[in-house]
Amino acid sequence: MEHLAVALAIGISTIGPGLGQGIAASKAFEGMARQPEAAGNIRTSMILALAFMEALTIYGLLIAFMIMP
Amino acid sequence: MPLFSVFMASSGGHVLFNIGPFAVNSYMTTMVAITIVIAVMGILAGRNIKTVPSGLQNVAEALLEMLNNFLTSLMGPKGARQYGPLLGTFFIFILFCNYSGLLPMSGHLPGLAAPTSTLSVTAGLAIIVFFCTHIFGIKEHGMHYFGHFLKPVAFMLPLMIIEELVRPLSLSLRLYGNIFGEETVTAQIFGLVPLGVPIVMQALSVLMGLVQAGVFMILAAVYISGATGESH
Numbered sequence: 001m002e003h004l005a006v007a008l009a010i011g012i013s014t015i016g017p018g019l020g021q022g023i024a025a026s027k028a029f030e031g032m033a034r035q036p037e038a039a040g041n042i043r044t045s046m047i048l049a050l051a052f053m054e055a056l057t058i059y060g061l062l063i064a065f066m067i068m069p
Numbered sequence: 070m071p072l073f074s075v076f077m078a079s080s081g082g083h084v085l086f087n088i089g090p091f092a093v094n095s096y097m098t099t100m101v102a103i104t105i106v107i108a109v110m111g112i113l114a115g116r117n118i119k120t121v122p123s124g125l126q127n128v129a130e131a132l133l134e135m136l137n138n139f140l141t142s143l144m145g146p147k148g149a150r151q152y153g154p155l156l157g158t159f160f161i162f163i164l165f166c167n168y169s170g171l172l173p174m175s176g177h178l179p180g181l182a183a184p185t186s187t188l189s190v191t192a193g194l195a196i197i198v199f200f201c202t203h204i205f206g207i208k209e210h211g212m213h214y215f216g217h218f219l220k221p222v223a224f225m226l227p228l229m230i231i232e233e234l235v236r237p238l239s240l241s242l243r244l245y246g247n248i249f250g251e252e253t254v255t256a257q258i259f260g261l262v263p264l265g266v267p268i269v270m271q272a273l274s275v276l277m278g279l280v281q282a283g284v285f286m287i288l289a290a291v292y293i294s295g296a297t298g299e300s301h
Contacts, residue, residue: 040142044287051284055239058246 002069009067013060017053024049085179095182096190103165103184136160143287144294152293155201159194160286163244166190167278170252171271185281186249188241195241198289199233206296214296240288247281 028046032039084092114129122130136157140149163185169175170183184190206214218229255270 044143047280047284048287048291051243051288054247055243058239058242061246061250062242 002067006064006068009064010057010060013063014057017057020053021050024053083179095176095178095180096184096187098180099169099182100166100184100190103162103169107161107165132161133157140290143290148290148294148297152205152290152297156286156290156293159198159289160282163194163282163285164279167248167282168275170248171274171278176252176256183248183252185244186252188245191241191245192237194244194285195237198240198292199237201289202236202292202296205293209297236292240285244281244285247277251277 024046028042031042035042084094085098086093110125111129114125118126137149137153140153140156143149144152166183166185169181170186172181174181176182176186203214218226251270251274255267255274258270259267
């Protein structure tokens with residue numbers, strides 16, 4: 001049962017950030033295509049935003065480690 | 070302490086030998102080797118500097134210029150000049166650490182394991198960033214620096230302190246989680262199909278190692294420029 005909890009902890013915690021990162025990346029690419037001269041700025045901000053979203057998954061991974069039997 | 074045991078049980082954590090009271094494991098030997106490699110490369114690149122660069126000096130100058138341009142776009146010319154050496158060192162060291170996991174038999178050969186795939190190393194780096202941020206902030210603004218914790222409204226103080234304390238946690242866990250996960254996935258795929266297929270994952274690891282080293286540097290730069298900036 002605890003194994004299931006570990007799998008669910010990391011599995012569910014990937015859903016939200018996955019969707020969020022997809023939306024953020026698609027919007028950023030849209031912006032880059034419309035305004036190629038701003039591509040550098042947009043890319044840096046996008047990587048920063050993706051890193052913050054990724055932290056949520058990493059917290060899920062931490063919880064998975066902590067409750068691992 | 071199940072959390073601690075997980076980190077110790079991962080592949081490179083076996084104790085190789087002891088120096089006095091300190092146990093030395095594969096992560097530490099790899100880290101020392103990386104430090105020596107970077108130092109030797111630096112010495113070789115800077116040994117006889119010419120106006121028209123060639124060979125290793127050329128590579129080093131191109132890398133430095135790229136880093137400097139990038140940091141200038143993040144924190145301005147003054148910030149890049151002042152904090153560039155620290156942030157660039159983070160980037161180069163973490164990049165080498167991440168790529169050491171791509172070497173053959175890394176993590177299984179005693180004495181060779183990617184140092185960033187253990188929480189101890191990444192936490193150490195994140196704690197350096199944490200203290201540097203506040204020390205640079207105090208250096209720049211004096212005692213006024215602590216005023217910015219009360220800036221929008223004073224009752225936000227507990228939230229601001231929690232935010233400051235969560236930063237090193239997420240910084241270390243992000244790097245550790247990504248590199249450890251990558252190493253584990255590559256090892257599992259190697260266990261399933263040893264020939265050919267792991268190359269795909271390794272190619273992805275080359276990109277991810279670069280991105281993660283970049284993310285660590287970008288976040289450290291943002292934290293430092295937030296603490297030293299004009300906004301407070």
